[in-house]
Amino acid sequence: MSVDAATVRRIAHLARIAVTDAEVPHLQGELNAMLAFVEQLQEVNVEGVEPMTSVMPMQMKKREDVVNDGDMVDAVTANAPDAQDHFFLVPKVLE
Template sequence: MSIDESTAARVAKLARIKVEPERLPALAVEFNTILGFIEQLSEVDVDGVEPMTSVTPQRLKRREDIVTDGSQQEAILTNAPDAREGFFAVPKVVE
């Protein structure tokens, strides 16, 4: 794929980057260089390579799932316009 000056101008407009008309040929060359590099990446054999999120193996720190501010059912239901039997009551919407 090759990028010409009009395509480079369109990409700059979509990215909301002001590019002077005399800089468009250089921008098109830069885009073509980037696309060439991306095409080279498609030639790399990655069969059997595990996907990774970081170059160093690490696990995220986890915390225990403990309720720390629970048992407030009555306080929460005081804000409800209609509460019955410990639940929010809502109008029936299905006939």
């Protein structure tokens, strides 16, 4: 796939990037090089390759999913302008 000058201008417009006429040939070459690299990557056979989380074999760090209040209720509500029974009191906005 090859990108022409009109496509470069259209991409720049969509990305809201100001591009002068002098910059278009350079950007055209850059975009064509990127697309050529992507086409080259598509030729690689990845059949049977497992997805990786890291280049080093390791287990994901997991923690037990436990619901708690953090034991910091007083500290959390200490800076509230108005609190009652560990809840924030907020003035009524709508009638």
